[in-house]
Amino acid sequence: MQVPSQMLIDGKWVDAESLATSTVLNPANQEVLATLPRGGREDARAAIDAASEALRRAESMSAFERSKILLKAASLLEQNAQEMATIITKNVGKPITDSEAETARGVLTLTFAAEEAKRLYGQTIPLDTSPFPPGNMNRLGFTIREPIGVVGAISPFNFPLNLLLHKVAPALAAGNTVVVKPPTDGPLPALLVAKIFEEAGLPRGMLNVVLGSGGEVGDEIVTNEKVNAISFTGDTETGRMIAERAARTNKKLLLELGGHNPLIILDDAKVVNAVNSAVAGTFSYAGQVCTATRRIILSERVKERFLTQFEQAVGTLKVGDPMDRTTSVGPVINVRALEKIDGLVRDASDKGAKVRMGGSRLGYGELAQGNYYSPTILDGVVGGMEISQKEIFGPVAAIMEASSDEEAIELANNTIYGLQASIYTSDLARGIRMAKRIKAGAVMINDRTNLRWDNAPFGGIKRSGMGREGVSLAIGELTELKFVVANLAE
Ligand code: NAP
Numbered sequence: 001m002q003v004p005s006q007m008l009i010d011g012k013w014v015d016a017e018s019l020a021t022s023t024v025l026n027p028a029n030q031e032v033l034a035t036l037p038r039g040g041r042e043d044a045r046a047a048i049d050a051a052s053e054a055l056r057r058a059e060s061m062s063a064f065e066r067s068k069i070l071l072k073a074a075s076l077l078e079q080n081a082q083e084m085a086t087i088i089t090k091n092v093g094k095p096i097t098d099s100e101a102e103t104a105r106g107v108l109t110l111t112f113a114a115e116e117a118k119r120l121y122g123q124t125i126p127l128d129t130s131p132f133p134p135g136n137m138n139r140l141g142f143t144i145r146e147p148i149g150v151v152g153a154i155s156p157f158n159f160p161l162n163l164l165l166h167k168v169a170p171a172l173a174a175g176n177t178v179v180v181k182p183p184t185d186g187p188l189p190a191l192l193v194a195k196i197f198e199e200a201g202l203p204r205g206m207l208n209v210v211l212g213s214g215g216e217v218g219d220e221i222v223t224n225e226k227v228n229a230i231s232f233t234g235d236t237e238t239g240r241m242i243a244e245r246a247a248r249t250n251k252k253l254l255l256e257l258g259g260h261n262p263l264i265i266l267d268d269a270k271v272v273n274a275v276n277s278a279v280a281g282t283f284s285y286a287g288q289v290c291t292a293t294r295r296i297i298l299s300e301r302v303k304e305r306f307l308t309q310f311e312q313a314v315g316t317l318k319v320g321d322p323m324d325r326t327t328s329v330g331p332v333i334n335v336r337a338l339e340k341i342d343g344l345v346r347d348a349s350d351k352g353a354k355v356r357m358g359g360s361r362l363g364y365g366e367l368a369q370g371n372y373y374s375p376t377i378l379d380g381v382v383g384g385m386e387i388s389q390k391e392i393f394g395p396v397a398a399i400m401e402a403s404s405d406e407e408a409i410e411l412a413n414n415t416i417y418g419l420q421a422s423i424y425t426s427d428l429a430r431g432i433r434m435a436k437r438i439k440a441g442a443v444m445i446n447d448r449t450n451l452r453w454d455n456a457p458f459g460g461i462k463r464s465g466m467g468r469e470g471v472s473l474a475i476g477e478l479t480e481l482k483f484v485v486a487n488l489a490e
Contacts, residue, residue: 001195003192004191004192009043009047011050011205016038020040021036027370028090041219044217051179051208052149054204054206057203057206059175064117064118066172067117067118069201070117076200077110080192082100085102086099088161089322091188092160093330093371095330096322096323103162106165109166112454112455113475116472116475120479124141125142143482145480148174148478150228151178151478152229153231154214154218154221155232156186156233158333160188161189164189166471170474174479177208180208182209184211184212187211193209222251223245223248223249229478230246230254231478233256235257235258236391239257239465243255254466255467257463258463259460260389260415261422262294262295262449263297263448263449264402264434266405269302271309277447278310281422281449283375283395287396288332291419293450296399297408298400299408300403307379330370332394337393338361341396342373344392348386351384353380355376357376358376360373373394374395376397412438416463417462417463418463432445441459441465442457455472458473
């Protein structure tokens with residue numbers, strides 16, 4: 001299946017009304033992958049109008065018809081999996097094996113949504129008789145789950161397929177229509193998704209994709225009166241701006257934001273396993289995962305043993321071309337990201353952290369054209385260093401030390417974020433006791449921080465988000481519960 005090079009609005013593949021374009025670059029080598037329309041507010045408005053009109057078509061479809069289309073989309077994605085994985089890798093620099101895994105998860109997300117579309121159940125509610133004269137019980141109260149309307153889906157670059165599907169698939173399953181604003185740095189998978197839904201037979205206008213900047217296309221979606229809900233994944237600061245702007249039209253918000261996820265390794269942990277998790281948690285996709293391990297909080301007693309093995313393991317990671325199956329760490333998304341990572345590493349080392357490994361950009365040989373940063377270990381990170389509070393979104397492990405369980409919990413909770421956390425211990429009860437005190441949307445015991453199951457609750461607390469994804473939960477967020485009472489005496 002060919003990746004389209006236009007936007008999909010009201011069932012038509014179109015250029016921007018202004019005819020503006022922008023190029024899409026491969027972050028591994030700056031190769032131009034495509035020239036795409038750069039839409040503006042007028043294109044966003046056309047897509048929103050189309051989605052609003054298409055609500056009537058959506059209403060006329062049964063849940064079973066929607067389910068069938070979602071299942072067909074899952075099957076088309078599976079048939080085009082290799083192509084999708086390659087596009088993800090070229091567009092956002094994700095190692096190809098990870099892109100394949102993301103694509104397989106995308107198939108699952110669509111399949112879960114197809115199943116859940118048929119489970120939009122309501123309830124009958126026992127009614128008390130207090131408002132009425134005694135004996136007047138002749139009423140039936142029940143709930144209906146209804147679509148919320150037009151959903152604005154604004155997605156980030158780092159999982160350009162599956163995080164988009166976590167918005168689009170539940171929204172469509174619930175009978176909504178959607179306007180998608182993909183990330184400027186990773187738009188190609190979204191265009192292929194739109195093509196897949198078109199081939200799966202989704203009626204015109206139910207899914208629209210508008211390309212363009214967050215500040216213009218994104219903001220139009222966030223502020224437009226005809227959009228009823230925003231499902232957003234991205235940076236905490238962008239989420240805050242969106243929440244402020246969307247409040248003016250009282251939109252429902254589902255926000256999946258940044259994290260500063262701690263991995264706590266207690267004195268009784270199986271260190272080998274903890275090392276494996278720390279490596280995968282910190283360096284997968286060059287640390288550009290919202291649930292990546294950002295801080296490794298070590299009990300004093302395991303610190304040196306852990307660090308010796310960790311250093312050894314990190315030293316074996318191959319940095320390079322993400323299309324190469326032996327690569328573990330590819331490039332970061334753009335030069336701005338490189339500079340931000342480098343700035344946070346410099347700030348920590350200026351304030352006394354020890355760079356045990358890495359700590360610089362890699363700009364030589366076959367890596368010269370790409371946005372590569374060396375896998376980095378910063379030891380002795382303490383409060384006051386920016387990295388102790390800010391999400392770094394790069395391949396950097398910040399090592400902290402705790403002298404007790406109490407101190408470990410305090411350090412873990414001492415940020416504005418609350419997405420995911422991990423605890424390594426051989427004592428399950430101790431792990432569960434601590435998990436209950438960690439302020440995060442999910443806590444893993446003896447596992448990596450960067451885990452997610454597509455049908456399980458997912459989302460952050462504090463500044464890490466609002467609401468929950470996980471297909472059935474996202475359907476709950478993107479529907480309204482209507483209460484109906486029938487007076488049977490009439
Ligand atoms: P981002 O810069 O916030 O961008 C996300 C999306 O928002 C993009 O499509 C962007 O468009 C758009 N946008 C930017 N400004 C906007 C505005 N004023 N109004 C409306 N839309 C706007 O995030 P990112 O760099 O792509 O992704 C990385 C961040 O996402 C990290 O913080 C990471 O932790 C978080 N994340 C969270 C989760 C989760 O589930 N909790 C999952 C993945 C990532 P442009 O691309 O055109 O700027």
